[in-house]
Amino acid sequence: xxxxxxxxxxxxxxxxxxxxxxxxxxxxxxxxxxxxxxxxxxxxxxxxxxxxxxxxxxxxxxxxxxxxxxxxxxxxxxxxxxxxxxxxxxxxxxxxxxxxxxxxxxxxxxxxxxxxxxxxxxxxxxxxxxxxxxxxxxxxxxxxxxxxxxxxxxxxxxxxxxxxxxxxxxxxxxxxxxxxxxxxx
Numbered sequence: 001x002x003x004x005x006x007x008x009x010x011x012x013x014x015x016x017x018x019x020x021x022x023x024x025x026x027x028x029x030x031x032x033x034x035x036x037x038x039x040x041x042x043x044x045x046x047x048x049x050x051x052x053x054x055x056x057x058x059x060x061x062x063x064x065x066x067x068x069x070x071x072x073x074x075x076x077x078x079x080x081x082x083x084x085x086x087x088x089x090x091x092x093x094x095x096x097x098x099x100x101x102x103x104x105x106x107x108x109x110x111x112x113x114x115x116x117x118x119x120x121x122x123x124x125x126x127x128x129x130x131x132x133x134x135x136x137x138x139x140x141x142x143x144x145x146x147x148x149x150x151x152x153x154x155x156x157x158x159x160x161x162x163x164x165x166x167x168x169x170x171x172x173x174x175x176x177x178x179x180x181x182x183x184x185x
Contacts, residue, residue, distance in 0.1 A: 015016050018107035023100040024157065025076055027079040030094035031087070032069035039091045040070060043082060052130040063143060071096050071141070071154070098157040104150040112151065113143050120144050120151070136166045146168060 031040070037047050046057040047065040055062050059078050063071040071094075072082065083093070112120055116135045123129050123144065131142040138159045143152040155163070158163065 017104040018103065018111060020102070020164075021034050021102040022160075023102050023152070024098075025161070026073055026100055027076040028071060028073045028096045028100070029079050029083055029169040030065075030069065030071045030096045031091050032065075033090040033092045034068055035088050036068050036070055036092075040072075043085060045072065045082075047183050052132070054128045054130055054163050059153070063141070065130060065132070065141065069094065076143050096154065099153075099160045099163070101153045101163070102150065104155065106149065108151055111167075111170065112148075115166070116142070118142070120148055136163065138163065 016101070040062070041047055045060055046055050046062060047070075048055045048062055050063060051067050053064050059074045061073040063073075065071060072079070074082075087093070109121065112118075116133055118131055118133045120131075120142075123131070125144055125146045125148060128146075129144065132141055133140060133142070135153070135155075138155050139156040145151065
């Protein structure tokens with residue numbers, strides 16, 4: 001996807017320990033309702049197989065939140081086309097215009113142990129789970145990748161500044177005294 005991204009690095013100048021990418025400008029949209037899955041399939045969009053799971057296929061990243069709610073990411077023209085499509089009864093739009101972050105690097109598991117009570121290492125990450133949880137007191141949608149070196153987060157955008165400040169304060173607790181924070185989030 002070609003959206004501009006702002007990044008913050010916590011690293012030792014050779015291999016990034018943690019990269020924080022602000023993906024809040026990534027086009028996304030959602031829908032929910034008893035007919036949402038069949039309507040999306042009718043639009044040619046792949047549907048994750050079960051509740052609280054995700055799939056990437058072609059232009060689409062589709063996150064299933066429970067049984068009948070979906071968060072979708074794609075290029076702007078794909079999202080606009082979907083927003084403008086005539087929806088059948090029992091399909092309701094859900095706006096997802098909050099903050100979106102991607103955390104990646106070797107430091108992700110350590111950071112997650114500090115900011116969240118969910119033990120992501122105990123999850124079957126190959127099933128592509130979507131986890132609704134709290135991190136640093138903020139409700140988030142979390143999507144860990146199979147190697148736990150990447151996790152996508154979505155949360156209320158009014159917490160963006162707080163989230164950045166807290167991440168920067170946690171760095172010393174992770175014994176990263178030789179690592180640096182480059183602002184930019």
